[in-house]
Amino acid sequence: MKPMKPCISGHSWHTGTLGCAADEPLSLDPPMTPNPACRPDRGFSLLELLVAMMIIAVLGTLGFSQYKKHSAQARYLKAQDDLKIVAEGLDQYYLKHGRFPDFGSFDAMIDGNSTLVKESLIKPGMSAQDPFGQPYEGKSTRITYELKCAGDPGNPEDAGVIVRTPGQVSNASPVGAPPPDGAPKADDPAAGAPK
Structure with missing residues (x-):
């Protein structure tokens, strides 16, 4: 040889x-x-590239689902805050005048000519749409008010409508979030027990 x-x-x-x-x-x-x-060395084999792409795809999917979950939760918190601001303005008006102002819609409450804005009880320029792109609903009479956010219409796991009336908030927790302060937890055995 x-x-x-x-x-x-x-x-x-x-x-x-x-x-x-x-x-x-x-x-x-x-x-x-x-x-x-x-x-x-000649580089990576096709199998090595496929395994790397699968790992990246799995991590991307997990990251995107967490992003969507936290994004929805942030939108609920924004909607709660918006309704809370208007509700506190209505409550302050009640404390000053002994009654709530008469408004037929949420738009009338936040309008620049509204008594709530004129008396600086709420900030001017609030949005009439919730973070989900739907209009807020609301009305008030001399004795009560009701403010609503319909929630996310495109999400089947939506927590539901957020309703705010004098002294209470209902269905205000997104899925997986703790209930509002003072509300009993669903898995709390003492939730229904008298104190």
Whole structure:
């Protein structure tokens, strides 16, 4: 068998024997087969690339679902805050005047000419739409008021309508969130027990 010849790039090529032939002159003849010990890496295999892509896809899916969950929860909190601001303005009006103002719609409550805005009980320029893109609903009479947010119409796991009336908030917790302050937890055994 012929001994190995070094190629121009410095890698050893062989025709069936191992080792290097230092005493043989440099040849420009095409090599026969590359020496496996000297062969450079050729990159990733298709299987390795598929496994890496699957891992990235799983992590992306988990991250996106968590993003959607927290995004929905943030929208509920924003809707609760908006309704709370208007409700506190109505309550302050009641404390000043002994009655609630008469409003037929939520838009009338937050309008720039509203008594709530004129008396600086709520800030001007509040949005009439909830964070889900639906209009807030609301009305008030001399003795009570009711403010509503319909929730997310595109989410089947929606927590439902947020309703705020004097002294209470109902269905205000998004799925997985703790109930409002003072509300009993559903899994609390003492929730229905008298105190």
